[in-house]
Amino acid sequence: MSETKNILIVGVGGQGTILASRILSVVLQKIGLDVKVSEIHGMAQRGGSVVTQVRYGQEVASPIIPEGQADIILAFEKLEALRWLPYLKENGTILINDQRIDPMPIIIGTAVYPDALAIVRNQRENAIIVDALKIAQNAGNSKAVNVVLLGFLSRHLNIQQNLWLEAIGETVPAKFLEANLKAFAAAMS
Amino acid sequence: MRKLLTGNEAIARGAWEAGVVVCTAYPGTPSTEITENAAKYIEMYAEWSPNEKVALEVGLGASIGGGRALVAMKHVGVNVAADPLFTLAYTGINAGLVLVSADDPGMHSSQNEQDNRHFGRAAKIPVLEPSNSQEAKDFTKLAFELSENFDTPVMLRITTRVAHSQSLVELWPRQEVPLKKYEKNTQKYVMMPAFARSRHIVVESRLEKLKEYAETTSLNRIEWNHTKIGVITNGVTYQYVKEILPDASILKLGMTFPLPRKLITDFSKKVDMLYVIEELEPFIEEHIRSWGIETHGKDLFPVAGELLPGIIAEKMGALPHPRNVLSPAADTLTNIPLRPPVMCPGCPHRGLFYILNKLKVTVTGDIGCYTLGAQIPLNAMDTTICMGASIGTAIGMEKARGKEFARNLVAVIGDSTFIHSGITGLIDVVYNKATTTTIILDNRTTAMTGHQDNPVTGFTVKGVATKEINLLLLAKAVGVERVVEIDPFDLNKLEQVIKEELAAEEPSVIITKRKCALIEKNKQTTPCIVSEEVCTGCLRCMKLGCPCIIKKNKKVRIDTAQCVGCSLCVNVCTNAAIRKVGGTNV
Structure with missing residues (x-):
C-alpha cells in the first residue's frame, strides 16, 4: 500500500493555479489512485493568496495537508512560496516561479517585500527556482505560465508523460491546446 | 463509473439522481456551485431567486405541488429563509424537500461563522452531515427519502471543506419520480392558529419517531478499534480524526439532529476516554x-x-509524523506580509470609493466585492452587517443623530444585494421620511460569488433571456424622486452628483452603472504608463488602491501586464504624468 502523497499549489488569485491543479488531478485519476483536492474559493479570487491542496494514494481520508507534510510545494509566486514553506516536509521539494506580485500592504508602503528566495534557500538548499514567464514567452504564449510550471512539477513525479498530455488535452479548451502543449514541452526540455 | 467531484457538484448530481424537478437558491459562498451545476441538467428546473426566503418559498411550493425540490444557500442565507423554514416544519411536505445549508467555519468568505445545526434543532427538523463528496451525493438522495417518509423538510448541512473539496464519487442514473398527487389540505397547509396548534403536536411526535430512526440508521455508525479512546465526530472532521487517530474507536454521526441517545450512551460506556471532536x-x-x-x-x-x-493532532497529543523542522532563522517566516483580496484592476467600484474617501463621508456598507472599499487605502466604509443592511443602517443613524448627520452619510449597496433585501430598506426611507442618499453599485452581475445572473442582468441561471429589472424605474416607483444614473469612471461628475444628492434634504438614489471588470476581462485593452520624468511622486494615484500602481524610487510605475487601462489614475493625476500606452501627455 502506497503512502499518501501531498502536493500544495500556491499562488495569487488570477495566476491560473486552479487550472494547473485540475490537470494534475485528472492525471492522478488516470493512474487509478484515490485523489482528494481542496481549494478555497471566494474572497481569495480577488488577488488574494490562493492555495490548492492535492492528496493522493491508495486511500485518502482528509482533504487537508497538515503543516510540515507537503512532499512538493509548487509556488507560482515568491512571497507565497515563503508563506507556505512551513508546510513542506523536511526532505520535500519546493519549486518556485521567479515572479513577484506585490500585495496591497507592500504597494502602499506599510510592509516590505522580503527577499523571499534568499530566505527560502536559507531554509531549503534544494529549492528549485524557475522563470516560467520567460519559458512561456519563448514557447510563444506568455499566458501559459501555469502549464510551464506543471511541466516542472511533472519532472518530480514518476508519471508517464502521455498521461499528462492526455490530461491537458481533456482540460484545456481546444483553441489553446497547441500553445499549452508547447509550453508543457518547453518545461520538459 | 467514478468521477472526481466537489461536494457541491455531488449534491447537484444527487438531486438529479433522486428525481428532483425544482432547484432554487440565492448565490453565496460556499454554496453557489450547487445550483450552477444543477442548472446544467435539463431534467431539472433551476433558478436564482431574489433572496433565500423566496428560494425556500419556491421550493416549498414545488414540494406541496408534488415535485421534489432542492433549496441551497449559505449559512447566513438560512437566517433570511428562517421564516418559511420554521413553519414549513409544521406543515411538512408533499414531495421531498431538502434544504442545503453551507456553513463557513473559518469565514473564508463570510461575515460570521454561525453553526446552522442550531437551526435544525430550533425548527425541529433532521440534520444530515456528509464528510466527503460520495456522502454528499448519497446523503442528498437519502434526505429526500427521509423527507417523504417522515413528512418533514430535511437540512443537509455542509461546510466549506466538504463543499469545495473534490473526491471520487460513484455515479448512478437518474431515477424518475412521478409527481405526487396534489390534494387541497387546509388543515395541513394553512397555518392559521387553530390548524397550527394541531400541527405542532404532529411535529413533536415526528421528532420522537426521528429519534428512534437515529438509533438504527446507517447514517450513524461505530468503527470499533481500541477502546482506550472513543471519538464522536461529524462532517469533514471525521476524515481528519480517522487520519490522526487511526487506533481510536469512532462513532461517526451522519445525522446530528436528532441524536441517537442510546447509541451514544452505549458507545460512551465501552470506551475509557470519550472525546467529542466537532467544529x-x-x-x-x-x-x-x-x-x-x-x-x-x-x-x-x-x-x-x-x-x-x-x-486536533496537537490537542490529542498525536503528532503521527515528524513536524517540519526549520532552522533558527525561521523567525523570518513569521512576519510575512499578508495578501488581502483587493478590487481588481479596472474595477468599477474603485472610483466611487476614491471619491467617498476624498469627501470624508460616513458610509454604511453592504455585502459584495465593494465591501473591499473598507480596506486601506480606500478606507471608505463604516459598517457592514448583512445582506441589505446598508440602507436601514443609514436610516437609523439619521433618526438618532438628525438630518444634518445625513448630509454627510451614504448607503452603498450592489445591484444583486439591493434586489435581495435593499429594496425594503429603500421603501422605509421614503415611507418614514428619511433623507438618505443610497448609491446602488450596478456592475451588471453578482460578482463576489463568481458572476451569477440576477434580476437586473436579463438572464436566468439557465442562460435564458428574461425581462431585465430597471433599477432606476424601481427606485422611482417606490417614491424616490431624485434618481440619477452615472458612469463611476467619470470621477468629476460622480463627485459633483454625490455632493448634490448629499445636500438635498430628501431621499435620493445614485446608480453607478458599469460592467464588472472581470466580465470585460477578455476585451482588448491598452494599459496606462507613467512618464518618470513628469511624475513628482505626489502619490495621489496610490490613493486609488489599484494593484497595478507600484511605488518605486519615490515615484510610481504601472504594472502593464495587469493594467486594463481603466484610466482612473490618468484622471486623478494632476501633473499629467500618466497616459495610455501610445497616447500623449496632456
Missing part, C-alpha cells in the same frame, strides 16, 4: 452532557475558527 459549536457535546455523560470536547478544542487537522 464550531459544542452541539453534540451539550446534548451528551445533558444526559449526564462526561466527555472531553470544547475543554480542548476551540469554538472559534476552522478545526483543522493540526489542532
